[in-house]
Amino acid sequence: MNNPLYAPFFNATRDVFKLMLDLSNISDKPLLDKDVSAQDSKINIEIGIIGDLQGKVIYHFPKQTSLEMVKIMSGMEFSEIDDFVTSALGEIANIISGNVMSTLSVQKISCDILSPHILNETGDTTEINYEFESGMQICTDIGSVDLNIILNTK
Amino acid sequence: MIWKDRYKLGVTLIDEQHQELFTRVSDFVEVLxxxxxxxxxVEKVNxxxxFMKDYVVTHFHDEEKYQKQIGYPEFAAHKKIHxxxxxxxxxxxSQYERDGYNEQLMQQFAGKLLAWLINHVASEDQKVADFVRKGVVEDE
Structure with a gap:
């Protein structure tokens, strides 16, 4: 079954990347296991969703993409992932997710998001079965970002 | 942190304050x-x-005053964000002071502030400018 949040999350991510990072060449594709590289370290950020839909979205920002994003925003060079970089990307994940919730509210779907939560290196979370589980890879000129959207309808 | 002309709302006071905020946050990040x-x-960071604690309040107050003046329909939602x-x-x-000027907390704060400010000015505040432009077009 199609994940009802796939399109809203893609649209919101595209719009935020365009506005905040001046990225215009943005596309998506379903995330396949072969696309997930274990070699590149990532920042994994979970945003919980509560309300009419319940679950979470997990953003996986690869190291090089993360550093490039923060460089675009600050105009400064960054060589390592640290508290500053992680926090900036947590806010981007928060903004994208908040925009999705605003879109849903227009459709009379009432949801809220929880504060960003930084996950461990692999991004693994607890094993629970959800009604909808889908992944997307968002491709940009500065690298890709993966999103896993996992949720139940109430 | 780079100011872009496309962030301008066309309201001199607000645009000048936004540019000042960008400059101050840039300086803050550079020192940090x-x-x-x-x-x-630590002294420069503090x-x-x-400065920003006070300036943000002044700027938000001026922005809200302008929004009220033009009858911006999303005023309440925008004020809540502020x-x-x-x-x-x-x-x-307050936590920074309590913890004895902890660097990690400031790094986290600055990262969030950077992304928040860019989004707020490039997206949320532009909705105000869109409302004004739409009003001008409809009046013609």
Whole structure:
């Protein structure tokens, strides 16, 4: 079954990347296991969703993409992932997710998001079965970002 | 942090304040990210943090005054975003003082502030400019 949040999350991510990072060449594709590289370290950020839909979205920002994003925003060079970089990307994940919730509210779907939560290196979370589980890879000129959207309808 | 002309709303006071905020946050990030030992940076960091605490309140107040003046329909939602940010800045500043000027907390704060400010000016505030432009077109 199609994940009802796939399109809203893609649209919101595209719009935020365009506005905040001046990225215009943005596309998506379903995330396949072969696309997930274990070699590149990532920042994994979970945003919980509560309300009419319940679950979470997990953003996986690869190291090089993360550093490039923060460089675009600050105009400064960054060589390592640290508290500053992680926090900036947590806010981007928060903004994208908040925009999705605003879109849903227009459709009379009432949801809220929880504060960003930084996950461990692999991004693994607890094993629970959800009604909808889908992944997307968002491709940009500065690298890709993966999103896993996992949720139940109430 | 780079100011872009497309961020301009066309309201001189607000545009000047936004540019000042960008300059101050840039300076703040630069000091915070420098390789000089924390003990030598902390005074400048504290000074900028104190300035921003006050300046953000002044700027938000001026922005809200303008929104009221033009009858911006999303005023209440926009004001809530401002209030939440003022509360967040006050909480961080208070925790920072309580913890004895902890660098990690300031790095986290600055990362969030950077992304928040760009989004707020490039997206949320542009909705106000769109409302004004739409009004002008409809009046013609």
């Amino acid at each position: 990210r420098s390789s000089v030992p924390w003990e030598q940076r 000074e900028t943090l104190n 209030n939440d940010m003022v509360k967040y800045v006050a909480e961080v500043a």
